[in-house]
Amino acid sequence: MKRILVPVDFSGDSLRALRFGIYLANKLDCHLRMIHVQKSEKFEIPFHFEELKNEIIHTVQEYFDKLIKLHSADYCVKNGVFDFKIRTGSVYREIVNQAKYGDAFMILMGAYGASGFEEFFIGSNAVKVVTNATCPVITVQKEFDKGKLNTIVMPIDASTETRKKIPFVAEIAAQCKATIHILGVHETSDANVIGKIENYMRQAEDYFKEGNINYVKSIRKGENNTLSSLDYAREVDADLIAIMTEQAESSINMFFGSYAQQMINSSEIPILSVPND
Template identity: 25%
Template sequence: MKNILVPTDFSDQAENALKVAGQLARKYNCEIYLLHILEIPLQEIDALSSYSNLPEAVYFMKLAHKQFEELKTNDYLTGLTIHETVQFHEIFKGVFHICKKHDIDLVIMGSNGVSGLKEMLIGSNTEKVVRTSETPVLVVKNEHKTFKVNDFVFASDFKDESKATYKKAIDLANMLQAKMHLLMVNTPNKFMTSARSEDRMKKFVEAFNFSNYTINIYNDISIEKGIMNFSQSIKADLIGMSTHGRQGISHFFNGSISEDLVNHAKRPVITFKI
């Protein structure tokens, strides 16, 4: 891991993510890319002019760079290589472009979660990035004075399509020197016997040269609750899972377990795009 992206709106939640990025960057000799998105209403933009000609854009860009300079004076970033960018894209488009341009290995974002009608209608910026990012996204809810991962839950249905994301999870576990706890959640609507579940999981892991894991089958009323309750039972430090990145009407009807976890889990969550 060489490059970490931290999108920021300069909130406390975003700073929690930056503090984690600082710890990882220092430990693994990474560079940090800070991204701030300016959302200028499209109706204010003349198609023949540039953003730099807009007084509002110039003002907010200068303000963002001033806030970047203040951020970089914090002790937890001392001595690290920090790059800063201000863009006018939507958040998920900005993240996509920066990840491609700078070969980003990990996106770290802060979130305080949303719920109810707000969640249904507009979601959160973090949710949008989780849904669309090709790069793994680590979502941090709280301040971590020491970000240490000893126990890492990887939840999956352990079908072949998840093998590529499992490989990414293994690489992360090896880097963090964490123990993986492979988890399949059984629900009343999608029930599978323990014997069949265990057989599927064992066949899934056969292709990988990795042994620092446990196999776990957990019964609960929903996959989301099962993941959170199991993680609580072992006091996991990190929850990981794959995301299909559904969009549009498919996303509305099917929902997304990874996005639900991002909103509701108290523990850090990392998602890997299938």
């Protein structure tokens, strides 16, 4: 059975990610594993739980136990194992290593975490995890309050790598009964570039038809593919935007380097980043 890994630092962002992770674990019939990374062996009390302010708690393990007990109705993995690991060291390295050696299907994490707003400027652990992980990563900024994943926006550009996310997006959409918006995005009027994008969109359409997955198609030209994708996703009230972690560096690329960070930091909609492997 597949496993979703959710980093938990007891911040609001990480708990929002946990709820989304449990929803997906139940839809995809996955195990769910939480991971908490300590910077040192010394126990530091997490700041988030007002409900536990009068509790005497000595270890991170006790916090996990209290978390599960306190919110057992919210935190229920129906068909898989729900457990946790505690690691010490570099936050993003330990998360990436746990995902790799624990054979995680996906990482799902808060975009900022405990250190919050400052990470917008210095580069968040979320971006480092996305950049280094060998499995797909979903980053979450706000509460998953709909209770359903209905709409996925999948931008398609002219790079050959852009198509590699199609099977993974299709798997999630099929299990969640979501509609995929195949969104062609370009920053040029070059007919060859537009023709390539339209061809890739047709390939995605054929794949989704074969899998009986609901989809719609649209194509947009803008000054910035990232902003075009975000604007469209907001218009259709998307629940998830699926991108590639890395794409070829060119005048038409999307989400390369700082663009990936821009997406994670700028989007209130969860971002699914699929590695280019």
